[in-house]
Amino acid sequence: MNHNESPVSCRVWRDGAMVEETVRKDEIIDALNDSDRLVWLDVVDAKPEALGSLIDALRLPATEIEDAFAPHERPKVSRHGDHLFFTTYATELAGRLADLEGDRLRTHRISGFVLPSALVTIRSSDFDIEPVLRAWDENSDLLKAGPRALVHGLMDTIVDGHFATIQTLDDDIEDLEDVLFEENRTGRGFQQQVYSLRKELVALRRVVLPMREVVNGLLRHGGRTNTELDSWYEDLYDHILRAAEWTESLRDMVTSVFETNLSLQDARLNTTMRKLAAWAAIIAVPTAITGWFGQNVPYPGFQKEFGLWVSVVTIVLGSLAMWWSFRRRRWL
Structure with missing residues (x-):
């Protein structure tokens, strides 16, 4: 060896x-x-x-x-x-x-x-x-x-x-x-x-x-x-x-x-998608209101300063209502 x-x-x-x-x-x-x-x-x-x-x-x-x-x-x-x-x-x-x-x-x-x-x-x-x-x-x-x-x-x-x-x-x-x-x-x-x-x-x-x-x-x-x-x-x-x-x-x-x-x-992705959908719904409120008031027809406050404030207040209140509703459901 x-x-x-x-x-x-x-x-x-x-x-x-x-x-x-x-x-x-x-x-x-x-x-x-x-x-x-x-x-x-x-x-x-x-x-x-x-x-x-x-x-x-x-x-x-x-x-x-x-x-x-x-x-x-x-x-x-x-x-x-x-x-x-x-x-x-x-x-x-x-x-x-x-x-x-x-x-x-x-x-x-x-x-x-x-x-x-x-x-x-x-x-x-x-x-x-x-x-x-x-x-x-x-x-x-x-x-x-x-x-x-x-x-x-x-x-x-x-x-x-x-x-x-x-x-x-x-x-x-x-x-x-x-x-x-x-x-x-x-x-x-x-x-x-x-x-x-x-x-x-x-x-x-x-x-x-x-x-x-x-x-x-x-x-x-x-x-x-x-x-x-x-x-x-x-x-x-x-x-x-x-x-x-x-x-x-x-x-x-x-x-x-x-x-x-x-x-x-997957759960986090679902949570993220739910939040995005909720915020999209909230954003849809001002979009709808501004779209409505953007029509070329007379409406209460048409071409007057208080008409602007009516639209702003409506947007804020509508958005807060949507946020509160989604918050209750724990979507946000």
Whole structure:
């Protein structure tokens, strides 16, 4: 394996205690084949051709290698012989909704091979592995259960990231709801933010919902059972269900915001049209009176000064009567 092509790190535990934090490159294959030790091999920003000797030594199927590096692969878990293969995605939001144009949601793929005594992860450098290492260190007793404990720490950290992303989107939707009923605040920018949120939730849903199948597959194909570890996986599965339900509820909420905004725009348009019609009716009063008195026939006050004042008073009184009538009906 040409380790110069991509950063590779390796840790080794025995009976839950770390015995080696770094492993020499020429000893990695031997460590992976030692059933008395628990090994984690992390390959970052790798290319398939850089893992040739590792693939050959572990007898990994070509289809799994293709899935591990193929873009836009769906989150999943599958069993091949004595090992499991999984693909999942971590998420994060870049910046605030009001400050950015375009999508903020960032996804980072993590693929892995769960071997009888080892976990091999293939990921990009964009994914921060430090929270995963802390989770393993804080629950070192679980590592006695083998590589499934390592997978649990990884999945738990990823799901925590999903919750953080969902919480931020929830806060964004609440901010939009606060301005929804304010006058002159739901213009083009508001509509763009709602549309951006809908796109982000659709993309997030593609990542969060399949996690149920991933964790369920890890439980179902986990090999030898460990009561304590299984209870941790069941708790993780419950968290995933909550994240999926929360994501679905946010999709309903942002759809409601979008539809409510359209309804409010229609209501405001109707109000504006009603006001315009009312003012047009008021303006019609002086138009009618001046048109009448503009006829070239004698009338009371014809060609006299008081005739002008009669027309002015009639216009004012007629306009006020129309305004009062429309005001009573709340048209103005």
